[in-house]
Amino acid sequence: MENGIYLSGMSKAELKDLLREILTDILKDHRGRDTVMITDILDVKEAAAFLRSKVTTLYEKTSAKIIPHFKKGNKLYFRRHQLEAWIENGKVKTVDDLQSEAVSYRLRKK
Known part of the structure; x- marks a missing residue:
């Protein structure tokens, strides 16, 4: 995985933080908006x-x-x-x- 992160070695809190970061990046990239309402x-x-x-x-x-x-x-x-x-x-x-x-x-x- 990217930066040597393996999901199996992550705690639940670390996984949540990673997912939150990924989703935030995706939403910011979507149509150039800071937030997106689905x-x-x-x-x-x-x-x-x-x-x-x-x-x-x-x-x-x-x-x-x-x-x-x-x-x-x-x-x-x-x-x-x-x-x-x-x-x-x-x-x-x-x-x-x-x-x-x-x-x-x-x-x-x-």
């Missing part, structure tokens, strides 16, 4: 990248109220977990899913 709020460009879509397509979907979003002033924001749920709502059922539903339906209707 959030699931995305702006339009980030949401478009997440959805692998064009920004204009995203604007069309928000205008038609097809996709969950928030608006503050003239800015649009999205929650990552809501976008994931929106994607999952479009799941196409497999043949097995449909057959299982058909069997359940027939059993309930007897």
Whole structure:
């Protein structure tokens, strides 16, 4: 390891200090900020990248109220977990899913 440090020989306190130092360095390097808030709020460009879509397509979907979003002033924001749920709502059922539903339906209707 770097500087001859081996984790197996470290105390719990030393390991915590090392991890704290590493995480602090990572967070400082992230986008050049001193602190970073980890959030699931995305702006339009980030949401478009997440959805692998064009920004204009995203604007069309928000205008038609097809996709969950928030608006503050003239800015649009999205929650990552809501976008994931929106994607999952479009799941196409497999043949097995449909057959299982058909069997359940027939059993309930007897």
